[in-house]
Amino acid sequence: MKSPLWGARIGNDSMKQVVLITGGTMGIGQGLAEAFLAQGDEVAVCGRSAEALEAFTRAHPQALAIKADVTKSLDRAAMLEAVANRFGRLDVLVNNAGRFVERDFLRSDAAKDLEDEITLNLTAPIQLTAEVLERWPKPAALIFVTSGFALVSPTRAPTYGAVKAGLHGFAEGLRRQLAPNGTHVLELLPTTTDTPGTAHETRKKMTTTEVAAVTLKALARHRDMALPGPMKMLPTLLRIAPNATKRMVADI
Structure with a gap:
């Protein structure tokens, strides 16, 4: 059976950060992985596709790529053990792994596979965070990739808005809880980004490189939120014109 790990072992430099990115073999996760690697950090990524993991390792042989499904407790445990080793x-x-699911509750099958969506987008990142803190109680930072839809739920995907709002709330409370330990909790709310999941979208998109750059800047400045592109105006617009902003954002 093929090993769940790809990539050769390299020496460890104690001055570098060690970064684990879920869903790090494509899209925003890959952009973040490449940004951390570019600044000299040690990076581990996980994903479910062996093909994507192997492609990532060919491009970034210095990184650690782990085959893991973050919704499965045994996979999460094995992943953290691989990072520790x-x-x-x-x-x-x-915590980047997630999936956008459109649901029309005027249809009879609206709640099909709902548990899978909630587990991947909400339960799994909370569980993984708890498991990381149990093993390493004072990490430098925890990053949660949510969405502008955490603040305004989308008409076409109300459950996605619900789970991202839940993750937003978790990050907010956790930030206060971990403040005495010095752990920075950062929430990334990406705008429409050029990824395989948005290939069908025709509106303007940011690149994953641009989103990653905004995220690392917010991390360095110890911000609560990383707000790429038009997202930087969303919290302000929701304060000064909440109804108009919600109408505009909800139907994107």
Whole structure:
């Protein structure tokens, strides 16, 4: 049976951050992985596709790629053990893995596979965060990739808005809880980004490189939120013109 790990072992430099990114083999996760690698950090990514993991390793042989489904407790445990064996610690966890699901509740099958959506987008990142903190109680940072839809639920995907709002609330409360330990909790609310999941979208998109740059800047400045592109205006617009903003954002 093929090993769940791809990539050769490299030496560990204690001055580097060790970063784990879920769903890090494509899209925003890959952009973040490449940004952390570019600044000299040690990076581990996980994903479910062996093909994507192998492609990532060919492009980034210095990184650790782990085959894992974050919705499965045994996979999460094995992933953290792989990080511990390779690097001895974890400094930054990026909860990025997720999926956008459109649901029309005027249809009879609206709640099909609802538990899977909630588990991947909400339950799994909370569970993984708890497991990381149990093993490494004082990480430097925890990053949660949510969405502008965490603040305004989309008409075409109300359950996606619900789970991202839940993750937003978790990050907000956790930030206060972990403040005495010095752990930075950062929430990334990406705008429409050029990824395989948005290939059908025709409106203007940011690149994953641009989103990653905004995220690392917010991390360095110890911000609560990373707000790429038009997202930087969303919290303000919701305060000064909440109804108009909600109408505009909800139907994107």
